[in-house]
Amino acid sequence: MMNQYEECILNRLLNKYEKSKSFTGANIKNQQFTVRPGELFPEYENHANLDEFANVNEAVEVLKLKGFVKAKIVPGRVIKQITLCVEQLDSIYSFLSRVPKTEINEKLLCLLAEYSTKSEILKRFCEEQELRLESNKQAKYFEGNLGDYADLLEAVSALEKIETETYERDFSMSVFKDSKRFSRLKSKVEGLLYEYGDFPEKNQVLGQYNVVRTPTYVHIKGSITLQLAGLLIDFSKLSNDLAISSRMLADIEEIKVLGERVYTVENLTSFHGMNEQGTVVIYLGGYHNRVRREFIKKMFDQNHGKKYFHFGDIDAGGFYILQHLRNETGVPFNAYKMDIETLEKYKDFTKRTTENDESRLRRLLCTEFKETIEYMLMNHCKLEQEAVDIELFN
CATH class of the missing domain: 3.40.1360.10 (Dna Topoisomerase Vi A Subunit; Chain: A, domain 2)
Structure with a gap:
């Protein structure tokens, strides 16, 4: 069973890989992705904390045996550097139950294509996010959950259809069948509309779409x-x-x-x-x-x-x-x-x-x-x- 040390090490190395030119295929040189134990576990370098030292070393040894990492070790069993084995990426993603960034980006692009035709504001927003993804940048307002992102786009789209003054909870119920769902998306909805629309003040955006609290x-x-x-x-x-x-x-x-x-x-x-x-x-x-x-x-x-x-x-x-x-x-x-x-x-x-x-x-x-x-x-x-x-x- 994977422990927190193994998970932390692998996720940090994958994050570095997914932000690299190697991930996009733009890098022609073999690129290495490394991390020092001290970056992840500051107490590792505190020689008085023997438990932390042993826990990190044990985790790295397990990952080495699985073929996921290589380690540079100096006398005293001190690990100076941990290197990702990129040839084992598929196995590492599976081990972590982590969805590869390529799959996430593909699903994001499908969502953006679907909502880009819903309104002028969404068209501007979606087209910019498509360019960001192509440049290996994160889509704005995306925090890793595709369901939340779909709900954000759906909320923005649904606002365009409100003809009469509507309470926030009623709007949330009509769109999500959940009276509290919109409140969790509200700040992002306001930010998106203010940035890509034409509104004098951010705190007035929802009111101008006829959605009010009271x-x-x-x-x-x-x-x-x-x-x-x-x-x-x-x-x-x-x-x-x-x-x-x-x-x-x-x-x-x-x-x-x-x-x-x-x-x-x-x-x-x-x-x-x-x-x-x-x-x-x-x-x-x-x-x-x-x-x-x-x-x-x-x-x-x-x-x-x-x-x-x-x-x-x-x-x-x-x-x-x-x-x-x-x-x-x-x-x-x-x-x-x-x-x-x-x-x-x-x-x-x-x-x-x-x-x-x-x-x-x-x-x-x-x-x-x-x-x-x-x-x-x-x-x-x-x-x-x-x-x-x-x-x-x-």
């Missing part, structure tokens, strides 16, 4: 009326805002903006601070999914003569959200208080940008925000919208 609401206040299921709601008569369930947005029949300006706001605190007469203020809950976008489109279609603004953080995420909102709704939103003047006015409240912040900002230098972004890069600053005293602009 019920969500759109907060509305100001000079606006809604006709909902035969009921007329006049927000101008209310002393504060009203939150409408996202699931009810599709039931709105008519939207009439009574004021001249409409503001969408990223932050709930800022939403509550905006109380200008004759305006409409909408808090979208941090993201805009299909249902919210349809609501905004309907409002714009029925109220073309109004001016539309978006108020968000003065950082890369804020600018990306504004661009995404414009692109997905077709509404010509103007940036509100997302400029140099605001940065200078509230410079005592700015935060220092990180390397990642500045990398994202540079990708926006070709946009209309160029001057503001150049100022931010020069001064290494960004500003959260909560820092802005809304009353000063009312």
Whole structure:
């Protein structure tokens, strides 16, 4: 029966082989794959630990007798180097019950080919992973389990089909017949979609696919009326805002903006601070999914003569959200208080940008925000919208 020492030695040697040019067939020279016992078992080189010394030596002797390794031994029975016998690879894989990397890669390529036609995002992702595998690199998000990888791709594919707001557990049950399965894949799904899709922030990805943890609401206040299921709601008569369930947005029949300006706001605190007469203020809950976008489109279609603004953080995420909102709704939103003047006015409240912040900002230098972004890069600053005293602009 194989013990932990034998398993550790063989797996380390196989890992080295599978990462080599010999594995891909690109190496024309005979390549050796070796490891020192001390790399795997630090106590082996501690001469006071006789048990560890004996255990390692015994394991190496067993592997030598099986023809799996060769060993360089110096006086005192000290093993200096263990070398893999590559001519015994098939037997070694069988001994370890380990699936050869070639077989895993073949199955991965089949999975990638199957899902590459499911969506544009999956097409980009799968094509890149195919190239990585051809270069003997590991596919992104693959951690050795083919079943987990298939579930990851299936989750991404299934998200494209969600038309109405759906709870995460319900989504998981419908796709995997397991209400908790998606939660174990969630971070990878978000990472994949954010990297290969077009989303302003990673934590908003699932919401934009209509998948949420709990019920969500759109907060509305100001000079606006809604006709909902035969009921007329006049927000101008209310002393504060009203939150409408996202699931009810599709039931709105008519939207009439009574004021001249409409503001969408990223932050709930800022939403509550905006109380200008004759305006409409909408808090979208941090993201805009299909249902919210349809609501905004309907409002714009029925109220073309109004001016539309978006108020968000003065950082890369804020600018990306504004661009995404414009692109997905077709509404010509103007940036509100997302400029140099605001940065200078509230410079005592700015935060220092990180390397990642500045990398994202540079990708926006070709946009209309160029001057503001150049100022931010020069001064290494960004500003959260909560820092802005809304009353000063009312």
